[in-house]
Amino acid sequence: MTKCFECDETCEIKKYKAFKYTGVSLDNIVLANVEVEVCRGCKTETPLLRNLKKLHNAIGVAIALQNAKLSSADLRFLRRIAGLKVQEWSKRISVAGAHYARLESGDRKISAQVETLARVNFLNALKQQDPENVQLARHLETVLNLTPASETDFVIVINAENPEAPAKYLPDDSAILKEPSASYVEAKTLPFEPLANVRIVPRHSSIYHANVNQELAPCA
Numbered sequence: 001m002t003k004c005f006e007c008d009e010t011c012e013i014k015k016y017k018a019f020k021y022t023g024v025s026l027d028n029i030v031l032a033n034v035e036v037e038v039c040r041g042c043k044t045e046t047p048l049l050r051n052l053k054k055l056h057n058a059i060g061v062a063i064a065l066q067n068a069k070l071s072s073a074d075l076r077f078l079r080r081i082a083g084l085k086v087q088e089w090s091k092r093i094s095v096a097g098a099h100y101a102r103l104e105s106g107d108r109k110i111s112a113q114v115e116t117l118a119r120v121n122f123l124n125a126l127k128q129q130d131p132e133n134v135q136l137a138r139h140l141e142t143v144l145n146l147t148p149a150s151e152t153d154f155v156i157v158i159n160a161e162n163p164e165a166p167a168k169y170l171p172d173d174s175a176i177l178k179e180p181s182a183s184y185v186e187a188k189t190l191p192f193e194p195l196a197n198v199r200i201v202p203r204h205s206s207i208y209h210a211n212v213n214q215e216l217a218p219c220a
């Protein structure tokens with residue numbers, strides 16, 4: 001039985017059909033079929049995630065394939081998951097570094113060309129890490145044929161049990177997120193550093209804490 005690290009009460013593990021994932025700096029990510037540790041005392045909810053790298057890669061792929069314009073947060077997320085610093089990444093997408101910083105901060109509009117190059121370069125970066133992955137080659141083709149619609153409100157649903165399964169894009173008022181049987185809750189687990197409170201749980205091993213910021217820190 002794990003103890004809550006907010007209040008020291010014991011926690012129980014519940015399986016949620018849908019859980020808003022705030023472990024990354026995006027506000028439209030929902031994890032389906034995810035185990036969540038719920039504190040009996042303060043009700044803090046902590047998703048139990050087995051392979052964070054796989055999950056974050058899958059979120060990146062879902063963003064790269066989304067048939068909607070990239071937000072500045074999306075752009076930043078793709079770069080960070082690709083593991084590149086602003087300087088190197090902006091070079092790859094043919095934008096001057098100073099201008100690029102404004103795209104990530106939302107001060108400038110992201111052009112269609114930058115969008116495509118960001119999606120392609122993100123997938124290429126994953127391909128470098130995993131050259132045998134044929135799925136990525138298919139994704140690249142998809143990206144080149146996308147004509148992203150502008151402003152739409154949707155959530156990206158990733159199956160936590162199988163992050164590599166195709167993501168679902170649902171309207172943010174979709175029934176699955178409201179169904180009484182589905183626990184759709186705002187994660188209230190991040191009072192401090194974003195990403196700091198996510199636990200990585202390797203299969204067949206006891207639960208331990210990990211500071212996810214460390215994983216992403218080198219390319220901040």
Ligand SMILES: [Zn+2]
Binds near residue numbers: 004005009042043
């Ligand atoms: Zn607690």
